[in-house]
Amino acid sequence: MLQDVLQIRMAMVCCYAVRMGGAVYLIDTGFVGGENAIERALDQDGWRDLPVKGILLTHGHLDHTLNVVALASHHGAWVAAPEADRVLLEGDFSVTGLGCVGGMMQQAGATMLNYKKPTGINWFYNKTSCEFPAGIEAVPLPGHTDGHTGFLFGRYLFCGDLFASFGAYSHRSPGIFNHHGEQAEESLLKVADMDIDGILPCHCDKASPETHLERLRRMA
Numbered sequence: 073m074l075q076d077v078l079q080i081r082m083a084m085v086c087c088y089a090v091r092m093g094g095a096v097y098l099i100d101t102g103f104v105g106g107e108n109a110i111e112r113a114l115d116q117d118g119w120r121d122l123p124v125k126g127i128l129l130t131h132g133h134l135d136h137t138l139n140v141v142a143l144a145s146h147h148g149a150w151v152a153a154p155e156a157d158r159v160l161l162e163g164d165f166s167v168t169g170l171g172c173v174g175g176m177m178q179q180a181g182a183t184m185l186n187y188k189k190p191t192g193i194n195w196f197y198n199k200t201s202c203e204f205p206a207g208i209e210a211v212p213l214p215g216h217t218d219g220h221t222g223f224l225f226g227r228y229l230f231c232g233d234l235f236a237s238f239g240a241y242s243h244r245s246p247g248i249f250n251h252h253g254e255q256a257e258e259s260l261l262k263v264a265d266m267d268i269d270g271i272l273p274c275h276c277d278k279a280s281p282e283t284h285l286e287r288l289r290r291m292a
């Protein structure tokens with residue numbers, strides 16, 4: 073993994089911590105067990121003394137947002153999230169079309185796991201509507217959800233659920249979890265064409281960001 077990035081793995085999903093300008097930023101907050109996994113990962117030399125300043129959410133699905141309230145309040149961190157996913161963040165996962173199946177699963181999960189909706193979010197509409205710290209750029213990648221967004225740090229893109237990267241089993245996000253399949257495909261092709269060095273998905277094996285990008289380009 074890159075020197076200033078921690079990949080924090082837990083059941084079903086992973087999230088990331090990035091070290092930049094004397095602070096730590098979290099990209100998503102993971103799912104069940106995520107809060108402990110994140111705190112454990114940050115409790116190491118070179119990380120534990122840095123403040124966690126901000127939490128960037130790629131989208132409003134439960135396996136990325138379950139721990140956002142606990143982590144934001146523990147660290148006094150701001151939270152930035154795509155405005156187009158506001159209903160999801162507020163705990164309404166109902167979706168039309170094929171995505172309604174995944175929506176119902178998340179609705180049940182939210183109740184079972186006592187999902188707490190965050191308040192005081194910095195909503196962003198596009199790449200310029202929110203003041204991200206220098207060095208972070210939002211890249212709208214709609215389709216998986218309306219607001220699904222990647223975050224570009226230098227030449228590396230945290231790409232959320234753009235696809236799942238597992239060697240020969242790499243695949244597009246399943247239709248039941250996508251809000252708009254065609255749009256998701258456009259976003260995937262857009263990233264495949266970007267002039268970057270690597271990508272960091274949230275559903276993946278431990279391959280390097282460069283390898284994940286190769287897999288995506290092959291898929292595209």
Ligand SMILES: [Zn+2]
Nearest residue numbers: 133216233249
């Ligand atoms: Zn998702």
